[in-house]
Amino acid sequence: MSGRRGRPRAAGIRGPTSALTSYLAANNISAVDIRDSFRQRQQQAEAEAARAAAEGAENGEGPSNTNDEEEEAQAEAESSAMAAERSRKRKRNQEEMVAKIKKGKAAKKSKDAKKKKKRGSDDEDFDDMFDTYKKAKPLPGQLENCELCNKRFTVTPYSKNGPDGGLLCTPCGKELAKEAKATEKAKKPVVRKGRRKIESNRLDGLTFRGSKTLQQLCIEKLAKHSDDIEEFGDMPDSLMNRLSEIFSKKRAMKSNTFKLFLQPELTSLSIHEAAYLETEDFSQIFAVIPNLRKLSLRNCCQFKDENVDYMMEKALHLTDIQLLGANLVSNDKWIELFIARGVDLKSLKVEWLDAAFDDQAVEALATFCPNLERLKIERCKQIGVESIDAITRFEHLQHLTLCFQKEVPRARVVNMIHSIGPNLRTLCLEKFTDVEAEINDDLLEAIQTTCTQLSKLRFSENNECSDAGYVNLFIDWANPPLRYIDLNSTRDVDNTNPEGPEDFPIGLGSAGFHALMQHSGPKLEFLDIASCRHIDHAAFTTVFNPAKTYPLLREINLSFCPVVDTEVVAGIFRCCPMIKKVVAFGCFQVQDVVVPRDIVLIGAPKAQDAIEQFGQVVMDFQVEMQREMGQLGAGRVVPVMS
Amino acid sequence: MADNKETEYVTLVSSDDFEFKILRSAACIAGTIKKALDPQSGFRETTQNRVVLSTINGVVLEKVCEYLYYNQKHAESKDVPDMEIEPQLCLELLIAADYLDV
Numbered sequence: 031m032s033g034r035r036g037r038p039r040a041a042g043i044r045g046p047t048s049a050l051t052s053y054l055a056a057n058n059i060s061a062v063d064i065r066d067s068f069r070q071r072q073q074q075a076e077a078e079a080a081r082a083a084a085e086g087a088e089n090g091e092g093p094s095n096t097n098d099e100e101e102e103a104q105a106e107a108e109s110s111a112m113a114a115e116r117s118r119k120r121k122r123n124q125e126e127m128v129a130k131i132k133k134g135k136a137a138k139k140s141k142d143a144k145k146k147k148k149r150g151s152d153d154e155d156f157d158d159m160f161d162t163y164k165k166a167k168p169l170p171g172q173l174e175n176c177e178l179c180n181k182r183f184t185v186t187p188y189s190k191n192g193p194d195g196g197l198l199c200t201p202c203g204k205e206l207a208k209e210a211k212a213t214e215k216a217k218k219p220v221v222r223k224g225r226r227k228i229e230s231n232r233l234d235g236l237t238f239r240g241s242k243t244l245q246q247l248c249i250e251k252l253a254k255h256s257d258d259i260e261e262f263g264d265m266p267d268s269l270m271n272r273l274s275e276i277f278s279k280k281r282a283m284k285s286n287t288f289k290l291f292l293q294p295e296l297t298s299l300s301i302h303e304a305a306y307l308e309t310e311d312f313s314q315i316f317a318v319i320p321n322l323r324k325l326s327l328r329n330c331c332q333f334k335d336e337n338v339d340y341m342m343e344k345a346l347h348l349t350d351i352q353l354l355g356a357n358l359v360s361n362d363k364w365i366e367l368f369i370a371r372g373v374d375l376k377s378l379k380v381e382w383l384d385a386a387f388d389d390q391a392v393e394a395l396a397t398f399c400p401n402l403e404r405l406k407i408e409r410c411k412q413i414g415v416e417s418i419d420a421i422t423r424f425e426h427l428q429h430l431t432l433c434f435q436k437e438v439p440r441a442r443v444v445n446m447i448h449s450i451g452p453n454l455r456t457l458c459l460e461k462f463t464d465v466e467a468e469i470n471d472d473l474l475e476a477i478q479t480t481c482t483q484l485s486k487l488r489f490s491e492n493n494e495c496s497d498a499g500y501v502n503l504f505i506d507w508a509n510p511p512l513r514y515i516d517l518n519s520t521r522d523v524d525n526t527n528p529e530g531p532e533d534f535p536i537g538l539g540s541a542g543f544h545a546l547m548q549h550s551g552p553k554l555e556f557l558d559i560a561s562c563r564h565i566d567h568a569a570f571t572t573v574f575n576p577a578k579t580y581p582l583l584r585e586i587n588l589s590f591c592p593v594v595d596t597e598v599v600a601g602i603f604r605c606c607p608m609i610k611k612v613v614a615f616g617c618f619q620v621q622d623v624v625v626p627r628d629i630v631l632i633g634a635p636k637a638q639d640a641i642e643q644f645g646q647v648v649m650d651f652q653v654e655m656q657r658e659m660g661q662l663g664a665g666r667v668v669p670v671m672s
Numbered sequence: 673m674a675d676n677k678e679t680e681y682v683t684l685v686s687s688d689d690f691e692f693k694i695l696r697s698a699a700c701i702a703g704t705i706k707k708a709l710d711p712q713s714g715f716r717e718t719t720q721n722r723v724v725l726s727t728i729n730g731v732v733l734e735k736v737c738e739y740l741y742y743n744q745k746h747a748e749s750k751d752v753p754d755m756e757i758e759p760q761l762c763l764e765l766l767i768a769a770d771y772l773d774v
Binding site for chain 2: 245265
């Protein structure tokens, strides 16, 4: 069997051979033949074993064996052809081997399948017989009809097997491979969202229980397909605003999608992220919406003088203007705008202006827009003390937010509070410090004596006012309880003395915090005391002891208050039935805290595992509360107040 | 239920007269339907157990019903997969969702 067949094959081999191969060849021993006969014996044994198990075997020769022999006979016939074709033959021989191995595998597979399908039936013999007489599969290089599309094609070693065992042409084979890949992919289990995504949701105030609202689902889907939307149709204002928000967030607010938001009957327009919009887009606003009253554009980098001109010409009902980062508007144009809007202007909010908008502009504002009720000027580099003096002249101002880059003498700020304080509902003063003047609590005193209608107070990043100043402010203050208090980062900053001066405590300390909660606790909804490092543990535990309740408190920020521990946080959960969000960055002592359901705890570096583990717990007091209030609608989105 | 008029299922009717019979508990996830079916409200819907939604067409209402059941099913579970919504249906569905308060 071996010698005769081995010869031509061995003769066909060229190229490097090992010493062993040539030695064996010299002795008329061929490695190929040894391998062939081994495989044959093995397959025979396998086939026999299978047959014995199936108790129906007569024929010792398995179907695959028969095929092999046929092939080999064919190969022999071929290989005895002309010597000129030898080099080609060598290649073909290799291909043949590949095809044989492939076929062997397929045969084995079909045998296995058969074994499973029917054991010991007479059909098997018939099948085997059938296999024996079936036409041999064509070899590489020969032609065959594709099993699926019936096209005639040349068989290669890479031709795929079809579902019924036949061969497939190249396009059909590719298709099949693709399908196989797709099903494999589909079978893979859905990978759980990563920790980062979970954390990101938590920071956004999303709790994980239950499904999103249908509105939320729709809005998210719309944002994904923002480019395909033709028009929004008759959409309520609240939805328009939410769409604008999500388009901005997903960076989908471009020239084409922006046009969807321009509808003639609108009276207010808010674009929260206008950085992708061009000068022409901004002009569109005033061309399309004639009755615009409220305009809010954030990051409107390309808002230029010409837009202001057009706005003055077209938008004759404009009362509220918010422009963030409109740095291409010149100083003179701002003044022209204030003259044009004049007594009609009710609200102006500008932020992040560094090239223009100086003291003169604020001066013009105070002169020509006396009816201004709401003013917000933050991070505008050009303005200084003269602007503070100008603001003093607004008689109707109710909401004031200031954050200056330049330092302003404290006496001027005190003067401003004295003159406009009585009317104010909102007062936000960030970073108003004066290193030159003597440290005192004049600012807090001014607030205490003049402001009696405040509901929102922000007084942050101040390292001058003392704890006693805060105590004075909150004790016997004629102002009713506040809704919103932000006193973050009011502490002494001295690396050599982290505890602060002991005889004269700087910043909101224990006593001040106590007084604050005494004064505003019943109405307080939002409290930010981040970085108020001098409040001690005893103060926290007394304020948040289970006997007290703060019925409206929804959000609290305790970040970087080092004494805050598990007890304090648990106390907050217990004292504040409405609490939705607790921020505790840098509070290393918060550990293993059990977070009740529908409350988000953010930060808490050492409690991450606990948060994930316990975020679903329903506490007994929550059950009681639910019983009292009836079925409480579980809000999914935590309201984040600004 | 104490009130014998309250059936387990209620009927939602779309503008093009498709009727959807769904569980009362699921229907009441939608704030507007809940109010309409609230026995204290005294609306006619409470006696008929039938809510006619003349602004919502059948295709959209079907999706709404699908959502109501989806919401009910996942009410207590974590990491809920988003429901599939066809993009072309989104706008109408959004307006309907706003109207129904879901």
